[in-house]
Amino acid sequence: MKAMVLNELCSLEEHETPLKLTELPDPVPGENQILVKVCACGVCHTELDEIEGRTPPPSLPVVLGHQVVGRVEEAGSKVRGSQIGERVGIAWIYSSCGECKFCLGGNENLCADFKATGRDVNGGYAEYMTVREDFAYRIPAIFSDVEAAPLLCAGAIGYRSLRLADLEDGQNLGLTGFGASGHLVLMMARHRYPNSKVFVFARSANQRAFALELGAVWAGDTEEEPPEKLAGIIDTTPAWKPVVEALKNLESGGRLVINAIRKEGADREYLLRLDYPVHLWMEKEIKSVANVSRRDVQEFLELASEIPIRPEVQEFVLEQANEALVELKTRKVRGAKVLRVV
Ligand SMILES: [Zn+2]
Numbered sequence: 001m002k003a004m005v006l007n008e009l010c011s012l013e014e015h016e017t018p019l020k021l022t023e024l025p026d027p028v029p030g031e032n033q034i035l036v037k038v039c040a041c042g043v044c045h046t047e048l049d050e051i052e053g054r055t056p057p058p059s060l061p062v063v064l065g066h067q068v069v070g071r072v073e074e075a076g077s078k079v080r081g082s083q084i085g086e087r088v089g090i091a092w093i094y095s096s097c098g099e100c101k102f103c104l105g106g107n108e109n110l111c112a113d114f115k116a117t118g119r120d121v122n123g124g125y126a127e128y129m130t131v132r133e134d135f136a137y138r139i140p141a142i143f144s145d146v147e148a149a150p151l152l153c154a155g156a157i158g159y160r161s162l163r164l165a166d167l168e169d170g171q172n173l174g175l176t177g178f179g180a181s182g183h184l185v186l187m188m189a190r191h192r193y194p195n196s197k198v199f200v201f202a203r204s205a206n207q208r209a210f211a212l213e214l215g216a217v218w219a220g221d222t223e224e225e226p227p228e229k230l231a232g233i234i235d236t237t238p239a240w241k242p243v244v245e246a247l248k249n250l251e252s253g254g255r256l257v258i259n260a261i262r263k264e265g266a267d268r269e270y271l272l273r274l275d276y277p278v279h280l281w282m283e284k285e286i287k288s289v290a291n292v293s294r295r296d297v298q299e300f301l302e303l304a305s306e307i308p309i310r311p312e313v314q315e316f317v318l319e320q321a322n323e324a325l326v327e328l329k330t331r332k333v334r335g336a337k338v339l340r341v342v
């Protein structure tokens with residue numbers, strides 16, 4: 001099969017073609033696995049982190065890609081629930097041990113044996129991949145292959161952060177940062193909590209205008225104080241200032257959910273402004289989001305089809321994966337980038 005393969009880590013600024021088109025043997029499904037013929041694979045910021053070594057794959061070479069939509073081509077001997085030809089999606093969570101307390105409690109995203117698609121095992125920048133059938137998802141019919149692919153990452157993780165915010169309908173929600181993930185969370189929140197007011201904090205005036213367009217009742221800059229206190233706030237920024245500023249806007253007992261794999265160090269000093277009575281006292285909570293569970297992906301796909309959320313998509317062919325990655329790193333084009341494989 002054709003695959004775009006990462007052989008060594010590098011900086012994309014110095015190396016604009018980190019992935020090499022390579023002929024690999026077709027993968028063979030294990031007894032609980034399905035062989036998926038890939039139709040489309042989304043291009044995610046996490047791939048930049050893998051290539052540049054911020055989330056390095058444990059071994060190389062590896063095929064990247066964790067927003068995979070394809071069709072079941074073959075099934076292992078113990079596969080019971082999947083039909084040949086059926087359309088499925090594969091997300092960041094590739095597998096987990098199935099036996100630890102996290103797995104048994106539905107939080108397999110926290111399993112010590114968590115494996116990530118396209119980092120710990122080969123992913124979807126290829127014509128085929130294999131996955132356990134119980135880690136593949138039905139894709140609602142309203143989405144085309146390329147529309148469904150980008151929903152499998154930012155959307156599912158956004159959904160998890162909204163779940164962790166533990167909101168009740170009518171309670172105020174805040175969003176700090178309003179990029180790809182933030183705007184999906186706003187759409188989900190408006191649907192799931194129709195009586196809740198959403199307040200958005202974003203540095204760019206364009207993002208604030210977009211937030212109001214999508215139904216936020218208020219949009220301001222990071223340091224601005226909203227007219228009401230907030231029961232939950234979801235932070236999707238790479239910085240610390242929004243965290244400190246958000247904490248002061250939480251009501252008593254409120255929860256801040258940090259939806260970021262890592263925070264950059266540039267403004268870490270801002271944390272010294274943390275003032276216990278203002279930012280933390282009165283039982284305020286901080287919770288981070290790590291990976292996704294299968295429930296998040298499944299429930300999000302259903303919710304996305306109900307709302308419906310239709311992502312804006314920019315298509316590339318598989319061989320243009322490097323181009324898509326460089327564009328993702330250097331240019332702020334609206335819309336999710338997706339590789340069309342067949
Ligand atoms: Zn991703």
Ligand SMILES: [Zn+2]
Nearest residue numbers: 097100103111
């Ligand atoms: Zn486990």
